[in-house]
Amino acid sequence: MTEAPTTQVVDRLLDAAQVLLARKGIRATTVIEVAEEAGVSRAWLYRHFPDKSALLGAAIVRLSDSYWSDARAELDTLGTFTEQLVAGVRIGRHTYDEPGALPLRLRMTEPEEFAACAGAGVTGLVPDLATFWLPYVEGAAARGEIHPHHDLAEVAEWVARVLISLGTIPGETIDADDPAAVLRHMRRFVLPGLRADPLRES
Structure with missing residues:
Protein backbone atom coordinates (compact mmCIF):
# COMPACT_ATOMS: atom_id res chain seq x y z
CA MET A 1 0.00 0.00 0.00
CA THR A 2 1.31 3.49 -0.82
CA GLU A 3 2.20 6.05 1.81
CA ALA A 4 -0.84 8.30 1.31
CA PRO A 5 -3.44 5.53 1.74
CA THR A 6 -1.52 4.25 4.75
CA THR A 7 -1.69 7.70 6.31
CA GLN A 8 -5.41 7.81 5.58
CA VAL A 9 -5.95 4.45 7.26
CA VAL A 10 -4.03 5.57 10.35
CA ASP A 11 -6.06 8.79 10.50
CA ARG A 12 -9.31 6.81 10.22
CA LEU A 13 -8.22 4.48 13.01
CA LEU A 14 -7.22 7.37 15.27
CA ASP A 15 -10.45 9.24 14.50
CA ALA A 16 -12.43 6.11 15.39
CA ALA A 17 -10.42 5.57 18.56
CA GLN A 18 -11.10 9.16 19.64
CA VAL A 19 -14.83 8.75 19.05
CA LEU A 20 -14.94 5.59 21.14
CA LEU A 21 -12.72 7.01 23.88
CA ALA A 22 -15.10 9.95 24.25
CA ARG A 23 -18.13 7.65 24.20
CA LYS A 24 -16.91 4.73 26.30
CA GLY A 25 -13.54 5.48 27.87
CA ILE A 26 -10.38 3.40 27.74
CA ARG A 27 -11.47 0.28 29.59
CA ALA A 28 -14.64 -0.31 27.58
CA THR A 29 -13.15 0.41 24.15
CA THR A 30 -12.01 -2.65 22.21
CA VAL A 31 -9.76 -3.03 19.19
CA ILE A 32 -12.57 -4.74 17.28
CA GLU A 33 -14.87 -1.76 17.87
CA VAL A 34 -12.22 0.69 16.68
CA ALA A 35 -11.71 -1.31 13.48
CA GLU A 36 -15.47 -1.44 12.88
CA GLU A 37 -15.87 2.28 13.58
CA ALA A 38 -13.04 3.03 11.15
CA GLY A 39 -14.37 0.65 8.50
CA VAL A 40 -11.17 -1.38 8.28
CA SER A 41 -10.30 -4.97 9.07
CA ARG A 42 -8.57 -5.99 12.27
CA ALA A 43 -5.68 -7.16 10.11
CA TRP A 44 -5.24 -3.62 8.77
CA LEU A 45 -5.42 -2.22 12.29
CA TYR A 46 -2.72 -4.58 13.53
CA ARG A 47 -0.47 -3.61 10.62
CA HIS A 48 -0.28 -0.14 12.16
CA PHE A 49 -0.81 -0.71 15.88
CA PRO A 50 0.38 -3.87 17.66
CA ASP A 51 -2.12 -3.69 20.52
CA LYS A 52 -4.84 -1.68 22.21
CA SER A 53 -2.46 0.38 24.34
CA ALA A 54 -0.46 1.51 21.32
CA LEU A 55 -3.61 2.41 19.39
CA LEU A 56 -5.35 4.29 22.18
CA GLY A 57 -2.07 5.85 23.30
CA ALA A 58 -1.53 7.25 19.80
CA ALA A 59 -5.07 8.65 19.77
CA ILE A 60 -4.53 10.26 23.18
CA VAL A 61 -1.23 11.81 22.10
CA ARG A 62 -2.87 13.27 18.99
CA LEU A 63 -5.69 14.72 21.09
CA SER A 64 -3.21 16.15 23.57
CA ASP A 65 -1.13 17.77 20.83
CA SER A 66 -4.25 19.44 19.42
Missing part, protein backbone atom coordinates in the same frame (compact mmCIF):
# COMPACT_ATOMS: atom_id res chain seq x y z
CA TYR A 67 -5.34 20.67 22.83
CA TRP A 68 -1.95 22.15 23.72
CA SER A 69 -1.67 23.78 20.27
CA ASP A 70 -5.01 25.54 20.74
CA ALA A 71 -4.06 26.67 24.24
CA ARG A 72 -0.67 27.92 23.04
CA ALA A 73 -2.30 29.93 20.24
CA GLU A 74 -4.42 31.75 22.81
CA LEU A 75 -1.65 32.37 25.33
CA ASP A 76 0.67 33.66 22.63
CA THR A 77 -1.65 36.63 22.09
CA LEU A 78 -1.22 37.84 25.69
CA GLY A 79 1.51 40.29 26.66
CA THR A 80 2.23 39.52 30.31
CA PHE A 81 2.81 36.41 32.37
CA THR A 82 0.01 37.43 34.73
CA GLU A 83 -2.48 37.51 31.84
CA GLN A 84 -1.20 34.15 30.64
CA LEU A 85 -1.64 32.59 34.08
CA VAL A 86 -5.19 33.90 34.41
CA ALA A 87 -6.01 32.54 30.95
CA GLY A 88 -4.37 29.24 31.92
CA VAL A 89 -6.73 28.85 34.86
CA ARG A 90 -9.74 29.59 32.65
CA ILE A 91 -8.58 27.14 29.98
CA GLY A 92 -8.02 24.50 32.63
CA ARG A 93 -11.45 25.09 34.15
CA HIS A 94 -13.11 24.41 30.80
CA THR A 95 -11.04 21.42 29.73
CA TYR A 96 -13.93 19.00 30.13
CA ASP A 97 -15.90 21.00 27.57
CA GLU A 98 -13.23 20.68 24.88
CA PRO A 99 -12.80 17.52 22.74
CA GLY A 100 -9.03 17.96 22.79
CA ALA A 101 -9.04 17.84 26.59
CA LEU A 102 -10.31 14.26 26.63
CA PRO A 103 -6.85 12.98 27.72
CA LEU A 104 -7.04 15.11 30.86
CA ARG A 105 -10.44 13.66 31.68
CA LEU A 106 -9.32 10.10 31.01
CA ARG A 107 -6.24 10.62 33.15
CA MET A 108 -8.52 11.56 36.05
CA THR A 109 -11.29 8.97 35.55
CA GLU A 110 -9.24 5.94 34.45
CA PRO A 111 -5.74 6.49 35.84
CA GLU A 112 -4.60 2.85 35.67
CA GLU A 113 -5.86 2.35 32.13
CA PHE A 114 -4.40 5.70 31.13
CA ALA A 115 -1.02 4.69 32.57
CA ALA A 116 -1.13 1.53 30.45
CA CYS A 117 -0.96 3.77 27.38
CA ALA A 118 2.27 5.39 28.60
CA GLY A 119 4.34 3.26 26.25
CA ALA A 120 2.79 5.14 23.34
CA GLY A 121 4.25 8.43 24.53
CA VAL A 122 1.80 9.63 27.15
CA THR A 123 3.41 11.20 30.21
CA GLY A 124 2.19 12.49 33.55
CA LEU A 125 -0.04 15.50 33.93
CA VAL A 126 2.40 17.67 35.93
CA PRO A 127 5.36 17.08 33.56
CA ASP A 128 3.09 17.72 30.56
CA LEU A 129 1.91 21.03 31.98
CA ALA A 130 5.37 22.04 33.14
CA THR A 131 6.77 21.44 29.66
CA PHE A 132 3.92 23.44 28.17
CA TRP A 133 4.48 26.39 30.54
CA LEU A 134 8.28 26.48 30.38
CA PRO A 135 8.48 28.77 27.29
CA TYR A 136 6.08 31.21 28.97
CA VAL A 137 8.16 31.12 32.15
CA GLU A 138 11.29 31.79 30.09
CA GLY A 139 9.55 34.68 28.34
CA ALA A 140 8.46 36.14 31.66
CA ALA A 141 12.02 35.88 32.98
CA ALA A 142 13.35 37.63 29.89
CA ARG A 143 10.86 40.48 30.46
CA GLY A 144 11.89 40.79 34.11
CA GLU A 145 8.63 39.41 35.51
CA ILE A 146 10.50 36.53 37.21
CA HIS A 147 13.69 37.01 39.23
CA PRO A 148 16.74 35.75 37.28
CA HIS A 149 17.95 33.61 40.20
CA HIS A 150 14.95 31.27 39.89
CA ASP A 151 15.37 27.81 38.36
CA LEU A 152 12.96 28.23 35.46
CA ALA A 153 12.20 24.52 35.09
CA GLU A 154 11.30 24.44 38.78
CA VAL A 155 9.11 27.53 38.31
CA ALA A 156 7.33 25.85 35.38
CA GLU A 157 6.54 22.80 37.50
CA TRP A 158 5.34 24.98 40.38
CA VAL A 159 3.10 26.93 37.99
CA ALA A 160 1.69 23.66 36.69
CA ARG A 161 0.86 22.54 40.23
CA VAL A 162 -0.74 25.89 41.10
CA LEU A 163 -2.90 25.85 37.99
CA ILE A 164 -3.99 22.25 38.58
CA SER A 165 -5.00 23.19 42.11
CA LEU A 166 -6.91 26.30 41.03
CA GLY A 167 -8.54 24.46 38.16
CA THR A 168 -9.70 21.34 39.97
CA ILE A 169 -9.96 21.91 43.74
CA PRO A 170 -12.78 24.15 45.03
CA GLY A 171 -11.93 26.72 47.69
CA GLU A 172 -13.71 29.20 49.92
CA THR A 173 -11.73 32.40 49.28
CA ILE A 174 -11.36 32.45 45.49
CA ASP A 175 -13.82 31.75 42.69
CA ALA A 176 -11.70 30.13 39.99
CA ASP A 177 -14.40 30.93 37.41
CA ASP A 178 -14.09 34.68 38.11
CA PRO A 179 -11.17 36.09 36.08
CA ALA A 180 -10.96 39.19 38.29
CA ALA A 181 -10.65 37.02 41.41
CA VAL A 182 -7.98 34.87 39.77
CA LEU A 183 -6.11 38.00 38.68
CA ARG A 184 -6.14 39.33 42.28
CA HIS A 185 -4.86 35.97 43.52
CA MET A 186 -2.02 35.96 41.00
CA ARG A 187 -1.02 39.53 41.84
CA ARG A 188 -1.14 39.00 45.61
CA PHE A 189 0.45 35.59 45.96
CA VAL A 190 1.92 34.08 42.81
CA LEU A 191 3.75 36.97 41.16
CA PRO A 192 5.38 38.34 44.36
CA GLY A 193 6.96 34.95 44.94
CA LEU A 194 8.29 34.82 41.40
CA ARG A 195 9.68 38.36 41.57
CA ALA A 196 11.48 37.70 44.86
CA ASP A 197 15.13 36.63 44.91
CA PRO A 198 15.14 32.93 45.88
CA LEU A 199 18.75 33.23 47.07
CA ARG A 200 18.04 35.99 49.54
CA GLU A 201 18.22 34.79 53.11
CA SER A 202 15.12 35.31 55.20
Whole structure:
Protein backbone atom coordinates (compact mmCIF):
# COMPACT_ATOMS: atom_id res chain seq x y z
CA MET A 1 0.00 0.00 0.00
CA THR A 2 1.31 3.49 -0.82
CA GLU A 3 2.20 6.05 1.81
CA ALA A 4 -0.84 8.30 1.31
CA PRO A 5 -3.44 5.53 1.74
CA THR A 6 -1.52 4.25 4.75
CA THR A 7 -1.69 7.70 6.31
CA GLN A 8 -5.41 7.81 5.58
CA VAL A 9 -5.95 4.45 7.26
CA VAL A 10 -4.03 5.57 10.35
CA ASP A 11 -6.06 8.79 10.50
CA ARG A 12 -9.31 6.81 10.22
CA LEU A 13 -8.22 4.48 13.01
CA LEU A 14 -7.22 7.37 15.27
CA ASP A 15 -10.45 9.24 14.50
CA ALA A 16 -12.43 6.11 15.39
CA ALA A 17 -10.42 5.57 18.56
CA GLN A 18 -11.10 9.16 19.64
CA VAL A 19 -14.83 8.75 19.05
CA LEU A 20 -14.94 5.59 21.14
CA LEU A 21 -12.72 7.01 23.88
CA ALA A 22 -15.10 9.95 24.25
CA ARG A 23 -18.13 7.65 24.20
CA LYS A 24 -16.91 4.73 26.30
CA GLY A 25 -13.54 5.48 27.87
CA ILE A 26 -10.38 3.40 27.74
CA ARG A 27 -11.47 0.28 29.59
CA ALA A 28 -14.64 -0.31 27.58
CA THR A 29 -13.15 0.41 24.15
CA THR A 30 -12.01 -2.65 22.21
CA VAL A 31 -9.76 -3.03 19.19
CA ILE A 32 -12.57 -4.74 17.28
CA GLU A 33 -14.87 -1.76 17.87
CA VAL A 34 -12.22 0.69 16.68
CA ALA A 35 -11.71 -1.31 13.48
CA GLU A 36 -15.47 -1.44 12.88
CA GLU A 37 -15.87 2.28 13.58
CA ALA A 38 -13.04 3.03 11.15
CA GLY A 39 -14.37 0.65 8.50
CA VAL A 40 -11.17 -1.38 8.28
CA SER A 41 -10.30 -4.97 9.07
CA ARG A 42 -8.57 -5.99 12.27
CA ALA A 43 -5.68 -7.16 10.11
CA TRP A 44 -5.24 -3.62 8.77
CA LEU A 45 -5.42 -2.22 12.29
CA TYR A 46 -2.72 -4.58 13.53
CA ARG A 47 -0.47 -3.61 10.62
CA HIS A 48 -0.28 -0.14 12.16
CA PHE A 49 -0.81 -0.71 15.88
CA PRO A 50 0.38 -3.87 17.66
CA ASP A 51 -2.12 -3.69 20.52
CA LYS A 52 -4.84 -1.68 22.21
CA SER A 53 -2.46 0.38 24.34
CA ALA A 54 -0.46 1.51 21.32
CA LEU A 55 -3.61 2.41 19.39
CA LEU A 56 -5.35 4.29 22.18
CA GLY A 57 -2.07 5.85 23.30
CA ALA A 58 -1.53 7.25 19.80
CA ALA A 59 -5.07 8.65 19.77
CA ILE A 60 -4.53 10.26 23.18
CA VAL A 61 -1.23 11.81 22.10
CA ARG A 62 -2.87 13.27 18.99
CA LEU A 63 -5.69 14.72 21.09
CA SER A 64 -3.21 16.15 23.57
CA ASP A 65 -1.13 17.77 20.83
CA SER A 66 -4.25 19.44 19.42
CA TYR A 67 -5.34 20.67 22.83
CA TRP A 68 -1.95 22.15 23.72
CA SER A 69 -1.67 23.78 20.27
CA ASP A 70 -5.01 25.54 20.74
CA ALA A 71 -4.06 26.67 24.24
CA ARG A 72 -0.67 27.92 23.04
CA ALA A 73 -2.30 29.93 20.24
CA GLU A 74 -4.42 31.75 22.81
CA LEU A 75 -1.65 32.37 25.33
CA ASP A 76 0.67 33.66 22.63
CA THR A 77 -1.65 36.63 22.09
CA LEU A 78 -1.22 37.84 25.69
CA GLY A 79 1.51 40.29 26.66
CA THR A 80 2.23 39.52 30.31
CA PHE A 81 2.81 36.41 32.37
CA THR A 82 0.01 37.43 34.73
CA GLU A 83 -2.48 37.51 31.84
CA GLN A 84 -1.20 34.15 30.64
CA LEU A 85 -1.64 32.59 34.08
CA VAL A 86 -5.19 33.90 34.41
CA ALA A 87 -6.01 32.54 30.95
CA GLY A 88 -4.37 29.24 31.92
CA VAL A 89 -6.73 28.85 34.86
CA ARG A 90 -9.74 29.59 32.65
CA ILE A 91 -8.58 27.14 29.98
CA GLY A 92 -8.02 24.50 32.63
CA ARG A 93 -11.45 25.09 34.15
CA HIS A 94 -13.11 24.41 30.80
CA THR A 95 -11.04 21.42 29.73
CA TYR A 96 -13.93 19.00 30.13
CA ASP A 97 -15.90 21.00 27.57
CA GLU A 98 -13.23 20.68 24.88
CA PRO A 99 -12.80 17.52 22.74
CA GLY A 100 -9.03 17.96 22.79
CA ALA A 101 -9.04 17.84 26.59
CA LEU A 102 -10.31 14.26 26.63
CA PRO A 103 -6.85 12.98 27.72
CA LEU A 104 -7.04 15.11 30.86
CA ARG A 105 -10.44 13.66 31.68
CA LEU A 106 -9.32 10.10 31.01
CA ARG A 107 -6.24 10.62 33.15
CA MET A 108 -8.52 11.56 36.05
CA THR A 109 -11.29 8.97 35.55
CA GLU A 110 -9.24 5.94 34.45
CA PRO A 111 -5.74 6.49 35.84
CA GLU A 112 -4.60 2.85 35.67
CA GLU A 113 -5.86 2.35 32.13
CA PHE A 114 -4.40 5.70 31.13
CA ALA A 115 -1.02 4.69 32.57
CA ALA A 116 -1.13 1.53 30.45
CA CYS A 117 -0.96 3.77 27.38
CA ALA A 118 2.27 5.39 28.60
CA GLY A 119 4.34 3.26 26.25
CA ALA A 120 2.79 5.14 23.34
CA GLY A 121 4.25 8.43 24.53
CA VAL A 122 1.80 9.63 27.15
CA THR A 123 3.41 11.20 30.21
CA GLY A 124 2.19 12.49 33.55
CA LEU A 125 -0.04 15.50 33.93
CA VAL A 126 2.40 17.67 35.93
CA PRO A 127 5.36 17.08 33.56
CA ASP A 128 3.09 17.72 30.56
CA LEU A 129 1.91 21.03 31.98
CA ALA A 130 5.37 22.04 33.14
CA THR A 131 6.77 21.44 29.66
CA PHE A 132 3.92 23.44 28.17
CA TRP A 133 4.48 26.39 30.54
CA LEU A 134 8.28 26.48 30.38
CA PRO A 135 8.48 28.77 27.29
CA TYR A 136 6.08 31.21 28.97
CA VAL A 137 8.16 31.12 32.15
CA GLU A 138 11.29 31.79 30.09
CA GLY A 139 9.55 34.68 28.34
CA ALA A 140 8.46 36.14 31.66
CA ALA A 141 12.02 35.88 32.98
CA ALA A 142 13.35 37.63 29.89
CA ARG A 143 10.86 40.48 30.46
CA GLY A 144 11.89 40.79 34.11
CA GLU A 145 8.63 39.41 35.51
CA ILE A 146 10.50 36.53 37.21
CA HIS A 147 13.69 37.01 39.23
CA PRO A 148 16.74 35.75 37.28
CA HIS A 149 17.95 33.61 40.20
CA HIS A 150 14.95 31.27 39.89
CA ASP A 151 15.37 27.81 38.36
CA LEU A 152 12.96 28.23 35.46
CA ALA A 153 12.20 24.52 35.09
CA GLU A 154 11.30 24.44 38.78
CA VAL A 155 9.11 27.53 38.31
CA ALA A 156 7.33 25.85 35.38
CA GLU A 157 6.54 22.80 37.50
CA TRP A 158 5.34 24.98 40.38
CA VAL A 159 3.10 26.93 37.99
CA ALA A 160 1.69 23.66 36.69
CA ARG A 161 0.86 22.54 40.23
CA VAL A 162 -0.74 25.89 41.10
CA LEU A 163 -2.90 25.85 37.99
CA ILE A 164 -3.99 22.25 38.58
CA SER A 165 -5.00 23.19 42.11
CA LEU A 166 -6.91 26.30 41.03
CA GLY A 167 -8.54 24.46 38.16
CA THR A 168 -9.70 21.34 39.97
CA ILE A 169 -9.96 21.91 43.74
CA PRO A 170 -12.78 24.15 45.03
CA GLY A 171 -11.93 26.72 47.69
CA GLU A 172 -13.71 29.20 49.92
CA THR A 173 -11.73 32.40 49.28
CA ILE A 174 -11.36 32.45 45.49
CA ASP A 175 -13.82 31.75 42.69
CA ALA A 176 -11.70 30.13 39.99
CA ASP A 177 -14.40 30.93 37.41
CA ASP A 178 -14.09 34.68 38.11
CA PRO A 179 -11.17 36.09 36.08
CA ALA A 180 -10.96 39.19 38.29
CA ALA A 181 -10.65 37.02 41.41
CA VAL A 182 -7.98 34.87 39.77
CA LEU A 183 -6.11 38.00 38.68
CA ARG A 184 -6.14 39.33 42.28
CA HIS A 185 -4.86 35.97 43.52
CA MET A 186 -2.02 35.96 41.00
CA ARG A 187 -1.02 39.53 41.84
CA ARG A 188 -1.14 39.00 45.61
CA PHE A 189 0.45 35.59 45.96
CA VAL A 190 1.92 34.08 42.81
CA LEU A 191 3.75 36.97 41.16
CA PRO A 192 5.38 38.34 44.36
CA GLY A 193 6.96 34.95 44.94
CA LEU A 194 8.29 34.82 41.40
CA ARG A 195 9.68 38.36 41.57
CA ALA A 196 11.48 37.70 44.86
CA ASP A 197 15.13 36.63 44.91
CA PRO A 198 15.14 32.93 45.88
CA LEU A 199 18.75 33.23 47.07
CA ARG A 200 18.04 35.99 49.54
CA GLU A 201 18.22 34.79 53.11
CA SER A 202 15.12 35.31 55.20
